[in-house]
Amino acid sequence: MASxxxxxxxxxxxxxxxxxxxxCVALRLKGVAYELLQEEPGKKSELLLKSNPVHKQIPVLxxxxxxxxxxxxxLQYxxxxxxxxxxxxxxxxxxxxxxxxFWAEYADAKLPTALRTLRGMIDGDKAEAAEQLAFAACSKxxxxxxxxxxxFLDIVLGSYVGWFRAAERITAQRVLDEKRTPRLAAWVARLCGHEAVRDVMPDAGRLVEFGEALRAALAANAQRM
Ligand SMILES: N[C@@H](CCC(=O)N[C@@H](CS)C(=O)NCC(=O)O)C(=O)O
Incomplete structure (x- = not known):
């Protein structure tokens, strides 16, 4: 264990x-050994609160x-x-x-909302939300x-791929479609096959289960308050 x-x-x-x-992808890309300290879903450890007192969010390096x-x-650090x-x-x-x-910040401003729309957590145009990741195909x-x-941009955009795949399962709607967006699908395939990504790209089925368990844990926490 790292000290x-x-x-x-x-x-x-x-x-x-x-x-x-x-x-994790950035550290793997650089060949830096690291230890992942798993936070319990729906809870915040003392270490997290002490390390990120402003946002109280993961990740903290x-x-x-x-x-x-x-x-x-x-990533820049x-x-x-x-x-x-x-x-x-x-x-x-x-x-x-x-x-x-610029595009990394644009992605973080748009894609979390697009994902919530796709999963039916908020109202919005699902077809438009499904298109949001498509600008990942603009890699000249x-x-x-x-x-x-x-x-940088592959890492930032690629981090959404697992949850887009999970949203596809939840809604039974294709987002990463080889026929409609072949360049996007090819980029996703290349990215997921990369050695720095392969072992940390979460499985869509596990993400769906995780999403349901997290929702239940947060609802139970809210009832206790
Ligand atoms: N802007 C932050 C977003 C981090 C974030 O949203 N983390 C989520 C987990 S995916 C979190 O800690 N959520 C718990 C909370 O917000 O209380 C970043 O890029 O690091």
């Missing part, structure tokens, strides 16, 4: 969280015991803290970096957004 020495890398998180998955919060900030390890996560060119950050014909290997 709190200066090099120890730990992730306070949970296997089902897309935001946690991003951090603990590097030598020092916390870094917010997945997009963590991992890229800089392990700069010697290839590949780069963010593009080398400042303009490209800015563009990738390259294998990945920044070229031959996965990078």
């Amino acid at each position: 709190d020495d200066a090099a120890a890398v730990r992730v306070v998180g949970g296997w089902a969280s897309p935001f946690v998955m991003r951090v 603990l590097h030598g015991g020092r916390p870094v919060c917010e997945s997009l900030v963590i 991992v890229d800089e803290a392990f700069a010697g390890a290839r590949p780069r996560i963010l593009p080398a060119d400042p303009y490209d970096r800015a563009v990738h950050r 014909g390259q294998r990945f957004f920044a070229g031959d290997d996965i990078g």
